[in-house]
Amino acid sequence: MSVPYKHEPFTDFTVEENRKEFQAALKKVEAELGQDFPLRIGGELVYTDDKITSENPAKKEQVVGRVSKATRDHAEQAMQAALTTFEDWKRWDPEARAEILFKAAAIIRRRKHEFSAYLVYEAGKPWNEADADTAEAIDFLEYYGRQMIELKNGIPVLSRVGENNQYGYIPLGVAVVISPWNFAFAIMAGTTVAAAVTGNTVLLKPASTTPVVAAKFMEVLEEAGMPAGVINYIPGSGSEIGDYIVDHPKTRMISFTGSREVGERIYERAAKVNKGQYWLKRVVAEMGGKDTIVVDKDADLDLAAKSIVASAFGFSGQKCSACSRAVIVEDVYDEVLEKSIALTKELSVGETINDTNMGPVNDQAAFDKIMSYIEIGKEEGRIVAGGTGDSSKGYFIQPTIVADVEADARLMQEEIFGPVVAFSKAKDFDEALDIANNTEYGLTGAVITRNRQHVEKAKTDFHVGNMYINRGCTGAIVGYHPFGGFNMSGTDSKAGGPDYLQLFLQAKTISESL
Numbered sequence: 215m216s217v218p219y220k221h222e223p224f225t226d227f228t229v230e231e232n233r234k235e236f237q238a239a240l241k242k243v244e245a246e247l248g249q250d251f252p253l254r255i256g257g258e259l260v261y262t263d264d265k266i267t268s269e270n271p272a273k274k275e276q277v278v279g280r281v282s283k284a285t286r287d288h289a290e291q292a293m294q295a296a297l298t299t300f301e302d303w304k305r306w307d308p309e310a311r312a313e314i315l316f317k318a319a320a321i322i323r324r325r326k327h328e329f330s331a332y333l334v335y336e337a338g339k340p341w342n343e344a345d346a347d348t349a350e351a352i353d354f355l356e357y358y359g360r361q362m363i364e365l366k367n368g369i370p371v372l373s374r375v376g377e378n379n380q381y382g383y384i385p386l387g388v389a390v391v392i393s394p395w396n397f398a399f400a401i402m403a404g405t406t407v408a409a410a411v412t413g414n415t416v417l418l419k420p421a422s423t424t425p426v427v428a429a430k431f432m433e434v435l436e437e438a439g440m441p442a443g444v445i446n447y448i449p450g451s452g453s454e455i456g457d458y459i460v461d462h463p464k465t466r467m468i469s470f471t472g473s474r475e476v477g478e479r480i481y482e483r484a485a486k487v488n489k490g491q492y493w494l495k496r497v498v499a500e501m502g503g504k505d506t507i508v509v510d511k512d513a514d515l516d517l518a519a520k521s522i523v524a525s526a527f528g529f530s531g532q533k534c535s536a537c538s539r540a541v542i543v544e545d546v547y548d549e550v551l552e553k554s555i556a557l558t559k560e561l562s563v564g565e566t567i568n569d570t571n572m573g574p575v576n577d578q579a580a581f582d583k584i585m586s587y588i589e590i591g592k593e594e595g596r597i598v599a600g601g602t603g604d605s606s607k608g609y610f611i612q613p614t615i616v617a618d619v620e621a622d623a624r625l626m627q628e629e630i631f632g633p634v635v636a637f638s639k640a641k642d643f644d645e646a647l648d649i650a651n652n653t654e655y656g657l658t659g660a661v662i663t664r665n666r667q668h669v670e671k672a673k674t675d676f677h678v679g680n681m682y683i684n685r686g687c688t689g690a691i692v693g694y695h696p697f698g699g700f701n702m703s704g705t706d707s708k709a710g711g712p713d714y715l716q717l718f719l720q721a722k723t724i725s726e727s728l
């Protein structure tokens with residue numbers, strides 16, 4: 215029997231010993247950078263000539279690793295391997311499947327700083343963000359393992375005289391898992407193991423800018439005893455193999471996390487029943503956000519500014535949960551804005567091996583997109599902090615606050631996915647909530663208030679999947695804050711929540727007449 219789930223503690227980097235250990239891990243990983251990683255298809259390691267080169271976004275010339283690139287033929291081979299393996303894997307005792315996850319969690323825990331160091335190099339994460347990403351990956355393994363054990367005998371239903379009834383869950387088949395780069399470890403690992411622990415086999419296509427940490431995770435799974443063919447690792451371009459695996463008639467479900475644009479495409483394509491397909495594909499799609507922190511007039515204004523700045527600029531705003539809109543009741547607008555500007559000016563931006571507050575953004579495309587929104591910000595409001603970027607060595611953008619933006623402006627409506635937050639004024643709390651709700655998304659949001667009635671109103675009227683009170687709007691913890699959004703933020707599949715694994719299962723009723 216395993217001990218109860220508890221989330222993995224974060225490393226306290228104010229402790230000198232922890233800093234030294236992390237610096238040692240950074241050194242060790244730096245010496246390993248530039249290796250080649252294979253595809254993994256049915257347990258075979260496949261090296262291709264065509265590679266995806268993963269670069270450090272903080273230092274463009276630094277190659278983190280070269281990863282073999284899957285073609286459609288590889289994707290087809292992976293599908294066949296997954297189909298064959300499914301026939302065996304689905305019959306495994308769920309507890310034995312869960313044990314592999316616990317073993318993998320233990321391996322990663324022992325090498326925690328090493329994985330976080332990879333995230334510093336490959337995703338440009340500051341130390342604390344890398345550490346949190348690794349901790350969340352461990353949490354997903356520990357939590358989903360336990361959830362599977364809880365579900366293994368199904369859920370009791372009523373029986374009656376002369377009739378014995380059972381209600382249980384069986385796996386679906388081959389799951390296609392497509393993950394984003396911004397939680398290159400946690401989301402990639404969590405979505406993959408959720409599919410596998412429930413008895414499905416997996417085709418994993420990680421994001422093209424962060425395939426190395428996924429390759430390292432494959433090594434851990436193998437060491438933990440994951441049988442060959444259960445998880446098939448096929449990095450490749452979305453356009454080359456993405457559509458192919460989504461459309462494949464043998465794909466039973468798709469677990470996608472990424473942008474709204476790609477999510478909509480996958481949702482639409484998955485709806486079509488192709489030749490040889492005899493099920494409706496299940497789609498879990500977790501997409502973008504346009505998340506708001508609302509500040510009431512009766513609120514702790516220091517807490518408000520701290521929450522806005524941390525949620526807007528943590529990992530350079532590259533979180534689906536990031537605060538990209540601060541909606542502030544007019545009585546306290548100027549004060550919160552001033553406090554936020556002051557805190558923002560204290561943030562350091564630079565190469566994340568140096569433990570800066572903020573690192574680079576993901577790549578040139580992200581840099582260009584974010585800078586173009588800053589230009590739009592100059593038209594739609596007033597730049598009061600930041601506003602500049604430099605992509606000569608890495609993709610660095612200063613944390614940017616745009617003040618006095620109208621509620622329907624582009625800056626208030628479109629996902630920027632970078633270190634840019636728009637401030638908007640509301641005449642009172644009701645109007646602030648209306649503005650908070652006026653986007654097509656509905657992922658996270660927070661209210662900062664001391665007014666109990668307003669807290670209660672926000673609980674019912676703030677239409678987001680994760681609503682926080684008197685704190686920032688990022689940083690959901692597995693098992694504590696099940697995570698997923700409404701409307702165009704996705705299918706509200708609550709990752710790290712008690713009903714998440716059922717998305718990877720189908721329920722079966724058995725009724726026996728006695």
Ligand SMILES: NC(=O)c1ccc[n+]([C@@H]2O[C@H](COP(=O)([O-])OP(=O)(O)OC[C@H]3O[C@@H](n4cnc5c(N)ncnc54)[C@H](O)[C@@H]3O)[C@@H](O)[C@H]2O)c1
Nearest residue numbers: 393394395420421452456457472473476500501502503534
């Ligand atoms: N809601 C959530 O839980 C959540 C979590 C993390 C990120 N996100 C969102 O993800 C986005 C950032 O991530 P991103 O830039 O990696 O997103 P993205 O949509 O560009 O890419 C996500 C994944 O989809 C793949 N892909 C691209 N085209 C494809 C296609 N035609 N078919 C199949 N797969 C394809 C990519 O290669 C990548 O692996 C943001 O919008 C962010 O809000 C959401």
Ligand SMILES: N[C@@H](CCC=O)C(=O)O
Nearest residue numbers: 533534535688689690697
């Ligand atoms: N779960 C993370 C966000 C994941 C998306 O980028 C958070 O709660 O901040």
